[in-house]
Amino acid sequence: xxxxxxxxxxxxxxxxxxxxxxxxxxxxxxxxxxxxxxxxxxxxxxxxxxxxxxxxxxxxxxxxxxxxxxxxxxxxxxxxxxxxxxxxxxxxxxxxxxxxxxxxxxxxxxxxxxxxxxxxxxxxxxxxxxxxxxxxxxxxxxxxxxxxxxxxxxxxxxxxxxxxxxxxxxxxxxxxxxxxxxxxxxxxxxxxxxxxxxxxxxxxxxxxxxxxxxxxxxxxxxxxxxxxxxxxxxxxxxxxxxxxxxxxxxxxxxxxxxxxxxxxxxxxxxxxxxxxxxxxxxxxxxxxxxxxxxxxxxxxxxxxxxxxxxxxxxxxxxxxxxxxxxxxxxxxxxxxxxxxxxxxxxxxxxxxxxxxxxxxxxxxxxxxxxxxxxxxxxxxxxxxxxxxxxxxxxxxxxxxxxxxxxxxxxxxxxxxxxxxxxxxxxxxxxxxxxxxxxxxxxxxxxxxxxxxxxxxxxxxxxxxxxxxxxxxxxxxxxxxxxxxxxxxxxxxxxxxxxxxxxxxxxxxxxxxxxxxxxxxxxxxxxxxxxxxxxxxxxxxxxxxxxxxxxxxxxxxxxxxxxxxxxxxxxxxxxxxxxxxxxxxxxxxxxxxxxxxxxxxxxxxxxxxxxxxxxxxxxxxxxxxxxxxxxxxxxxxxxxxxxxxxxxxxxxxxxxxxxxxxxxxxxxxxxxxxxxxxxxxxxxxxxxxxxxxxxxxxxxxxxxxxxxxxxxxxxxxxxxxxxxxxxxxxx
Numbered sequence: 001x002x003x004x005x006x007x008x009x010x011x012x013x014x015x016x017x018x019x020x021x022x023x024x025x026x027x028x029x030x031x032x033x034x035x036x037x038x039x040x041x042x043x044x045x046x047x048x049x050x051x052x053x054x055x056x057x058x059x060x061x062x063x064x065x066x067x068x069x070x071x072x073x074x075x076x077x078x079x080x081x082x083x084x085x086x087x088x089x090x091x092x093x094x095x096x097x098x099x100x101x102x103x104x105x106x107x108x109x110x111x112x113x114x115x116x117x118x119x120x121x122x123x124x125x126x127x128x129x130x131x132x133x134x135x136x137x138x139x140x141x142x143x144x145x146x147x148x149x150x151x152x153x154x155x156x157x158x159x160x161x162x163x164x165x166x167x168x169x170x171x172x173x174x175x176x177x178x179x180x181x182x183x184x185x186x187x188x189x190x191x192x193x194x195x196x197x198x199x200x201x202x203x204x205x206x207x208x209x210x211x212x213x214x215x216x217x218x219x220x221x222x223x224x225x226x227x228x229x230x231x232x233x234x235x236x237x238x239x240x241x242x243x244x245x246x247x248x249x250x251x252x253x254x255x256x257x258x259x260x261x262x263x264x265x266x267x268x269x270x271x272x273x274x275x276x277x278x279x280x281x282x283x284x285x286x287x288x289x290x291x292x293x294x295x296x297x298x299x300x301x302x303x304x305x306x307x308x309x310x311x312x313x314x315x316x317x318x319x320x321x322x323x324x325x326x327x328x329x330x331x332x333x334x335x336x337x338x339x340x341x342x343x344x345x346x347x348x349x350x351x352x353x354x355x356x357x358x359x360x361x362x363x364x365x366x367x368x369x370x371x372x373x374x375x376x377x378x379x380x381x382x383x384x385x386x387x388x389x390x391x392x393x394x395x396x397x398x399x400x401x402x403x404x405x406x407x408x409x410x411x412x413x414x415x416x417x418x419x420x421x422x423x424x425x426x427x428x429x430x431x432x433x434x435x436x437x438x439x440x441x442x443x444x445x446x447x448x449x450x451x452x453x454x455x456x457x458x459x460x461x462x463x464x465x466x467x468x469x470x471x472x473x474x475x476x477x478x479x480x481x482x483x484x485x486x487x488x489x490x491x492x493x494x495x496x497x498x499x500x501x502x503x504x505x506x507x508x509x510x511x512x513x514x515x516x517x518x519x520x521x522x523x524x525x526x527x528x529x530x531x532x533x534x535x536x537x538x539x540x541x542x543x544x545x546x547x548x549x550x551x552x553x554x555x556x557x558x559x560x561x562x563x564x565x566x567x568x569x570x571x572x573x574x575x576x577x578x579x580x581x582x583x584x585x586x587x588x589x590x591x592x593x594x595x596x597x598x599x600x601x602x603x604x605x606x607x608x609x610x611x612x613x614x615x616x617x618x619x620x621x622x623x624x625x626x627x628x629x630x631x632x633x634x635x636x637x638x639x640x641x642x643x644x645x646x647x648x649x650x651x652x653x654x655x656x657x658x659x660x661x662x663x664x665x666x667x668x669x670x671x672x673x674x675x676x677x678x679x680x681x682x683x684x685x686x687x688x689x690x691x692x693x694x695x696x697x698x699x700x701x702x703x704x705x706x707x708x709x710x711x712x713x714x715x716x717x718x719x720x721x722x723x724x725x726x727x728x729x730x
Contacts, residue, residue: 066118136591240333409467
């Protein structure tokens with residue numbers, strides 16, 4: 001073996017067998033240890049200041065500068081007592097990562113004395129360089145001004161890195177002209193939109209409800225590999241996935257990894273990760289092996305969407321740091337290894353009223369069941385009307401590798417509800433208008449309210465192939481990729497649902513004004529929603545070719561590439577729904593379209609370059625050595641008088657090696673030429689399509705030849721760690 005692969009195996013082999021035991025603590029004791037919770041705020045603030053802040057949160061009113069100064073002083077005192085020396089506005093720009101600029105509490109007063117201070121102004125607003133982050137044309141290089149603004153709805157926390165502690169203040173990020181340059185600002189606006197629309201609808205059933213909150217419970221899938229293996233694979237370093245790698249003899253065929261015993265090193269990492277997460281208020285509850293070798297999953301309890309998104313972004317950062325302490329690397333790319341399962345970030349979404357009623361959970365009374373049907377059917381209608389927009393919300397270069405492969409949902413948006421609920425919907429669909437006329441007999445005629453029990457889990461199976469599935473008391477958006485920021489999908493889902501609920505209420509109110517009883521009006525409008533949305537519902541195998549054919553016949557789009565999927569962002573229909581709900585302006589939507597296309601182009605370029613670099617610098621030289629050794633063996637054998645027929649195997653392997661070398665190199669030349677041509681295209685959308693249609697196809701062509709060489713070339717000459725070493729190293 002040579003170079004990186006040998007070194008990686010040597011390092012891995014010399015890892016100590018005795019692991020440092022993870023320090024575990026009682027979760028209830030350490031939970032929120034590093035978070036400035038409302039309980040802690042109450043102890044640091046005067047009762048009047050605390051009451052004012054809580055009132056501002058509940059009624060979404062502006063926090064006065066005087067109260068902001070008091071809160072800033074309280075947060076600073078708490079943070080310094082816990083060892084923090086700096087603070088940062090922690091935000092989520094459109095890079096897919098988080099961002100932070102640290103400032104010290106230290107300053108000098110008028111008398112020249114050193115003091116520690118955090119003012120209300122510093123808490124509420126900071127000014128990072130907006131032109132240095134993706135803006136899609138909203139900011140030019142010479143227009144640098146942008147602002148981070150405090151999100152009071154998400155608690156501040158202390159990040160402990162290498163012994164240094166920093167107070168992190170969750171914020172939104174906007175341009176000088178007010179446009180959103182991040183994921184969080186539109187997320188909060190989408191929460192306000194659905195709160196307003198859903199509250200108006202839920203008042204049909206409970207006039208005391210004052211607020212509805214969208215909730216999220218994400219499931220984070222990821223791979224864990226040894227750090228030495230990672231650094232020996234330049235492709236993993238560059239873009240998080242292996243561009244080459246022949247499938248090992250044993251992969252996931254035996255299904256023996258799923259829910260299996262967690263390897264000791266990974267278990268120690270998980271315990272460490274959970275401790276750090278609980279201190280930061282991330283309510284992790286679940287951990288287990290996933291289907292693919294070296295793949296795992298963790299999941300928390302449900303939280304308000306904005307807090308859940310913050311926690312997921314925090315978790316991803318924590319995973320990387322904690323794993324490295326254990327000489328491991330976490331991979332969140334959707335498809336780091338070919339031929340086995342990819343990783344998703346399933347978004348479990350629901351709506352919760354201020355009396356803690358889950359609006360997507362059926363109850364034990366007819367009125368609760370009707371409330372459930374209202375929000376359930378309106379969700380289906382929203383997905384039906386904006387299926388392409390939902391597809392755009394999970395579109396990325398990395399997720400394109402996952403969708404439709406190895407237990408990931410396809411790019412066709414559909415909704416699964418289960419056979420039991422399908423029967424309920426069929427009963428509603430087949431009624432005629434006269435059936436809704438007598439309110440006293442409605443229960444008997446429809447038999448809908450009585451058919452829906454308290455607990456749906458026993459009556460609704462799960463469909464792991466569905467991109468959007470109802471799972472008892474929530475909808476699970478399974479198509480979200482593991483590296484994605486949950487905000488993109490949640491902004492879209494919240495917004496289209498808010499828009500649909502407004503339309504629903506308008507239609508119901510029209511019928512009521514015409515003299516229709518309220519429940520009868522609700523059921524009639526629900527039936528119309530259902531009838532117009534049926535084509536989006538599918539209960540079968542979403543992986544099958546038959547479904548692709550059937551979906552096309554239904555008029556459902558199968559948009560397989562990110563550039564084409566992102567077109568939905570600039571359609572008039574999309575602009576109308578986002579602007580009418582005041583979540584994103586047309587200018588902001590077009591900017592996001594540009595940003596995501598540029599990101600796609602850049603990532604494909606990186607992959608293309610690493611493919612060419614690895615093939616030319618490592619793979620082909622190793623193949624040449626093996627080819628030369630084969631040629632030398634054949635030549636010596638022939639000179640010694642060995643008959644030609646005795647060298648048939650030698651020559652066959654020599655020819656196969658030569659063909660693979662030539663095939664790889666010829667395609668590399670074509671890839672290089674195609675890259676030059678495509679780079680000349682000026683229009684961003686057209687260029688991204690060219691990258692998808694002309695550049696990416698070479699990746700698999702080159703890989704096919706390189707993976708053939710991995711089989712043929714002497715194992716001791718192969719330069720890169722193989723799948724069997726990466727995935728099964730424990």
